[in-house]
Amino acid sequence: MVKINEVAEAAGVSISTVSYALSGKRPVSPATRQRIERAVAELGYSPNAGARMLAGSRTHIFALTEPLRRDTHAPTHMSFVLATAVAARRNEYDILLLTEEEASAGMARVASSGLVDAILVLDVAPDDERVALARSIPTPTVFIGVPDDHEGLLCVDLDFDAAAVLAVDRVADAGHRLIGLIGQSQVSYEKSNFPPRVRRAFERRATERGVAHHFHVSGDRATSIQATREATASLVEAGVTAILVHAADDVHNAVLAELTDRGLSVPGDISVVSVAASFDTGALALPVDVIPLLPEPSCDPAVDLAVRSLSPDRPEPGLHLIPPVYYDRGSVAPPRDRR
């Protein structure tokens, strides 16, 4: 493991010059900089992490806390972890994983041991215990998700309310007067922060627009297909002409399958819109209009905020809600009775 003094000797300069040449915190003449860079490359030098943490005030590590509850949707979750890691690396940061109980206990530990420069919080619950923890430690913390009590916190997330409003407006504008929402599993509405946001905004906006509405959960993992088909059937029988879906791909397919089995066409007989889907709705049996939930638009700013929290212009606490975008795939049309 080559050290900085070896680089200094090889380049014929002092240790401090090597350090400054690498950090760029002090001007170094092009000539010496060249020699140093060559020595670094030839020796394969890479500064000792521990020494850098101790001497500098930066560890170049972010913690990522994720309880990984049993009901979290693995593919979605993985894409958020991945996006966070990639964004962190772009800023020269590594990601330290804190899972399960460590998601909370570890937060306190890495904060008081100075192992990380900042903490990113995933898998946020409405009454997340990491909220109180974040307030009690000096380590900057950024939530990817919005807990109920977010006073004084830095949060980044898709604007789920706006997404639901956008979807309702779309079908309302098309003339629909009775619509339905098929949501996630029952437990998601208690343990996760965004399903209730979508549901409430859906109901509020529909009411505002004078549109009658129904809501159904999509059942637990084991029963989701069957429960979804039943929910779809009951919406159809209630006379809805448009269905919004806020769920995983298999639920979408179950909705479409039930409609198809009943001889109903999309969007001819029923309009369908996918709200905050984290998969490609173009790959479904039928392409479906979607307001996607993508990891990058949330994770990139979250990492950016974490980085900026370490700089002099530390960002103010507050909500950073990412505006939703609507993608038209042709699954919405005016209802039959209004054409």
Place this chain on the structure above:
Amino acid sequence: MVKINEVAEAAGVSISTVSYALSGKRPVSPATRQRIERAVAELGYSPNAGARMLAGSRTHIFALTEPLRRDTHAPTHMSFVLATAVAARRNEYDILLLTEEEASAGMARVASSGLVDAILVLDVAPDDERVALARSIPTPTVFIGVPDDHEGLLCVDLDFDAAAVLAVDRVADAGHRLIGLIGQSQVSYEKSNFPPRVRRAFERRATERGVAHHFHVSGDRATSIQATREATASLVEAGVTAILVHAADDVHNAVLAELTDRGLSVPGDISVVSVAASFDTGALALPVDVIPLLPEPSCDPAVDLAVRSLSPDRPEPGLHLIPPVYYDRGSVAPPRDRR
């Protein structure tokens, strides 16, 4: 952030005594140890990570490299990451994530910067580029999975060969003379290390037992349901009396659905065995015999080997294959024509 000298003062002892009391590397009288522990608890002391890394020879961090290819099965993968993190914490270790390109580049980086004590490798490909990397760095590396060229490497994995043999033997012993295997997606047989192991062992063992056999892949993610039903249909029409399945839950359900649709009962008409499933086959439409692929039996020993690699009795390179276990759920019976 409280430091060791504050603890020492509070306890009325020297810095070194505090250090030894916490590390246990030198006997400390019960009385002083008490005082120190109380001071630690009261002040909420936790040793500075950077200082510990620099002074000690341990960073207390393991790297976990996982390319996270697009075809990796998220739920399975997540359970392995989780099991690894939990096992690491049991040994006072944190996990640093290295994903995508960083899975390889980061390996070299964390090795030469001394950021981690050891590296755990997930998502192993047959011709994994991390094999050469592992050989070129001094940092101990443990593979969870077995690459084709594993000379001189430390690898831990389920004994997939033995699992396939166990499954073939089970149905062969029951009297089946024509059997089928429905495997994973085509791409898995090129990019992943274990699907080919299962397939080859299946074919070899069936031949040894004088059992005729067929093999089918289960199609890509988008087409897996349809492809699986077709594969199942073609096996049935070829006259197989037992089907082994090495795939995800949705493929299992597709197999069972096709059999049911054809009026075939399990195990009355067709026996079914699940090989190396990483989900609960008891939750399927029909309970199915299984040789499970669990994360803990592989991840726990892998972390253990990583820890021991740092001790004087460094383990020898070699394969650590975890013996498979067969769980009977009543989905295997003798074939009709032999009863």
Place this chain on the structure above:
DNA sequence: TTGAAAGCGGTACCAG
């Protein structure tokens, strides 16, 4: 533009 040297906060050796 460059160098010397004082820490950063622990660990572990050498004494007592």
Place this chain on the structure above:
DNA sequence: CTGGTACCGCTTTCAA
């Protein structure tokens, strides 16, 4: 059983 202290390898201030 306990204390003093020389490092660990880098960052950054102070001086030149």
